[in-house]
Amino acid sequence: AQLDTLDLVVLVALLVGSVAYFTKGSYWAVPKDPYASAATLNGAAKSGKTRDIVEKMEETGKNCVIFYGSQTGTAEDYASRLAKEGSQRFGLKTMVADIEDYDYENLDKFPDDKVAFFVLATYGEGEPTDNAVEFYQFFTGEDVAFESGASPEDKPLSSMKYVAFGLGNNTYEHYNAMVRQVDTALTKLGAQRIGTAGEGDDGAGTMEEDFLSWKEPMWAALSEAMDLQEREAVYEAVFSVVEDDEKSPEEESVYLGEPTASHREGSPKGPFSAHNPYIAPIVESSELFTVKDRNCLHMEISIAGSNLSYQTGDHIAIWPTNAGAEVDRFLEVFGIEGKRHSVINVKGIDVTAKIPIPTPTTYDAAVRYYMEVCAPVSRQFVSSLAPFAPDEESKTEIVRLGNDKDYFHEKVTNQCFTIAQALQSITSKPFTAVPFSLLIEGINKLQPRYYSISSSSLVQKDKISITAVVESVRLPGASHMVKGVTTNYLLALKQKQNGDPSPDPHGLTYSINGPRNKYDGIHVPVHVRHSNFKLPSDPSKPIIMVGPGTGVAPFRGFIQERAALAAKGEKVGTTLLFFGCRKSDEDFIYKDEFKTYQDQMGDSLKIITAFSREGSQKVYVQHRLKENAELVSELLKEKANFYVCGDAANMAREVNLVLGHIIADQRGLPAEKGEEMVKHMRSSGSYQEDVW
């Protein structure tokens, strides 16, 4: 397809900040756009929204819409990448759309010369992401009712071409349920799928490669279906990034790391939420244990006066700051350290482009507070830097990394390199030619991290406890330690608060006082997310909790609550905790505290421990669960709730299996029946997981 200049302008325009990699971790909710209130040029808001996608595409001259159902932002990023590739390689006129921003009742009018993409993450137990709930209900419900009155039997979507990719996690039972069900529903209504319905697996850690290998045959099939001509992709910036030498970074209008405009103006206004964090004082912080390089933090965060509230079992999100050492590295690699405090204005080249960072800001603030610069890096993103390499040799190496999956694995993925480290490993010359827009497009927004609240709201309604292990891991094959972004920041806050001699752990040098010193006096930006992980409303009901390591966090809250109720004279049912760690005298967190609760609760609190490094054989919580089959089974007969918290990949799965066996064995049933009963417990809410 030939393009004229106007087409090009429009093409470039609608691409939203994309992300080139997938960070480890899964589908827990994070703000879709933490800067929604801050972005000065949020086109969608300005242009007066229509909910009619057919009309919108007609008006804006698009022939390809990429809908996303996203919880953590990854599906949104994949959508942006597809949009960009579609326009640059195939001349499609693409737009990215949040699936909740449009109606579905008129999709039977979707024209046959256009295509709709659905990039859909599955959340938790096979559920749609928050923004895709209505869409999901519309298409998978009993009666799909289109505005035109067309009935499902008439194949009302027969003129619609679509492409589908799902983001899932095979450690969950309903793997990629969202894309599978939507695909089935659309096909049933007569829509024509192009290519296969792709499935990315975060559980196996292959999301990025699954995506890359799915999209090539899909593009080939789409080119054929729409008669598209592939051309050499040339980078077209999505944003214009203009330095403003007149403006001082001290001016009040410049974002120096503040999450929203009201924070920047110095008077943060509630309601505080996933889009607007509360700058909370840390009232106390300590280490529950410290062994060599392993630290475990306990923090008390005050929400008094914020109007935030929580309930036992909820999550708190911490908004981190990148380590100074990594900010410096990044700025040096891209040759911008000399102008790090220059003020930049970031604008979408088209009004509908969503800007992922607040503007105006500075390079330093963008990298420190708004961009996930320490995450693992994708092959596609690295290869997009080739045209901007400082010399031919580096360019050749980048092209090789981009084309050779195994080579990339060996040189980058296995080394656990961030983007800056990967480029440093190629050449010591700075990559000064890389447009900053490309970095904004290719690097995710810095994401808040969630923590299971480890206190009871009944006992301390204005103070939230968290229990976090500081991430400092040497992954096999890597030559350096990977330092978790948030937990090392929290460790630095703890060191500062306690006046530790070395306030910067591992030489990471944090800007601990925050933008314009707003976090001084030890504050951290937070928001609270409500969860379904809840104690039974009747405290006399027994509960069984399985929480090794930091998985014990919410159970500390549960036990704190039940102990307080017992102290008030209420009848509290059996409270059984399976806890596991390495050694009883090393990382048995809250050991002394549990003794105090035992005094308050007497026999109703039972703690069964598994220490993996004490005997000749490794003993884990699932082994202890098995050994105590009779007790567990008895409590289940008394209608106990069963809770699991912690490691999703191994422990939670094992526990699920073991429980099935216990039920089957103890009741003399076939193994499948045991499994079925666990499934039933899950759907009825008596088996609850809080896993990550």
Ligand code: FAD
């Ligand atoms: P990140 O920077 O996010 O890094 C995390 C991991 O990603 C690293 O350890 C490493 O394996 C990998 N990684 C990072 N960068 C790279 C790289 N460049 N190359 C290769 N690999 C890399 N944690 C707790 O300690 N306590 C809790 O109570 C708790 N509750 C949670 C509840 C929920 C609902 C969820 C979703 C998570 C919970 N977590 C909890 C986990 C927590 O949210 C964080 O994921 C964890 O603390 C690590 O965050 P971080 O920013 O320090 O590490």
